[in-house]
Amino acid sequence: MRALLSGYYGKGNGGDEALLATLLQMLPPHVTPVVLSGNPEETRDRYGVESYDRMAFLPVLQALRSCDAFIWGGGSLIQDVTSTISPVYYGGLMALAQMMGLKTVAWGQGIGPLKRAQTRWLARKTFAACTKVSVRDRASAALLSDWQIPCILSPDPVWALEAKPVTGLTDLPAHRVAVTLRSHPQLTETRLANLTQALVKFQKATQTFILLLPFQKSEDLNIAEAIQPHLKDVSQIMCLEDPQLLKGVYRHVEMTIGMRLHSLIMAAAEGCRCFALSYDPKVNRLMEDLSMPGWDLANLPDDPNIISKVWIEHYAHGNPLSSEQIQSLVNRALMHRELLIAALEI
Structure with missing residues (x-):
């Protein structure tokens, strides 16, 4: 067939x-x-x-x-x-x-x-x-x-995607935090500036290494390049085309701050703490389903100090999904496979 x-x-x-x-x-x-x-x-x-x-x-x-x-x-x-x-x-x-x-x-x-x-x-x-x-x-x-x-x-199929290890990732400084932002009308210059300042404060307080992960170069890379100079020597932009490698990054990341839906799904599936910045109802649905903390971009605090304090608190005390929760989501995502088997019978 x-x-x-x-x-x-x-x-x-x-x-x-x-x-x-x-x-x-x-x-x-x-x-x-x-x-x-x-x-x-x-x-x-x-x-x-x-x-x-x-x-x-x-x-x-x-x-x-x-x-x-x-x-x-x-x-x-x-x-x-x-x-x-x-x-x-x-x-x-x-x-x-x-x-x-x-x-x-x-x-x-x-x-x-x-x-x-x-x-x-x-x-x-x-x-x-x-x-x-x-x-x-x-x-x-x-x-x-x-x-x-x-x-x-069933949960998004990507919960069940098999990840691949990323060569050289563990050579980077430990205690890594991944950040994925994308261009969007709600991500105004002012909000991006506030997020950047908050990220600088967060990094100084936690002494973490920031991985800037563009999920779509045309939409995300220029934002990562705008943030990176403010985090000299404590950050790196990592562009990966293979989605299995992209998911594999989160095996060695402690926390994720993400706008993109699949950055949050991949991170949560690999046992990473997540903080969402929502620009779309699909992200809000994920936040609701997983009790994931975050803000709608439209309601982002104007004070970078407030943003950074919330991130620091989540880094220190937030919990990732348990292995049982992850396995349940993966098992339920595999229902999409069962549907294909039933639909595509010879």
Whole structure:
């Protein structure tokens, strides 16, 4: 069986690459993956899979014709807040695959927000026609329940991603703290300046080594480069493309301060204390599910001293998830694999 995988792949986003790596890890052995990517050559080289340009109509159509199944490969693909084109693109592909008679799977989805009537209609129509659906949060499950569409609710698939060790990481000074910030309208110059000052105060108080981890170079690297000069000799920018290595970093990190959803999931999965800076409902959902401390960026304190004191307190007294909690989340995330096995039976 051949399955065409569609997601935000090949765009340099560590979270979406982690979803792809997890999906490839979970596919049944009789299924040959074909991946639509923003960088097909890189995707072919990294994962050893057949890959085509996600925006090239004829190759995409030919790939669909050559496949038996189509999989929406995880994450917030069906939302119309950051992009009005995104749900039309993914929904259009799903509708085309369904018209062509392929088995269709919505896998590890985080649905919404859906503000427009047209995108809600398209989402409802395509989800309803799927062979199987799995979602990663209660709000998505509730929306599908309102639409009377059956689904499996499990934690984000990346909880179950197998991490790889990062060479040389343990040579860096001990007591490491990872920081992942991304560009966003809510991360104003003033807030970034306050976070930077707070980070400097935090580092001095804790004598930790700060790892600045861009998850998507185009969105995150310039922010890391703006922070790093304020932490000379006590920080390092670490850019990793392989999502399994990216997750492996957190095995040797004591605390994470993160905006990106998958920076927090990867860190928590590796037993790291986490502090969230939320810019999106999906991050708030994770904070709620795990009782994870943090702030909405819109409500970030104006005083760097307050920010640093809260971080210092969490570093000193906060607790990571227990090994039992992590194992439970991993086991439940593997339900996404069981759904694939059931959907893609020969």
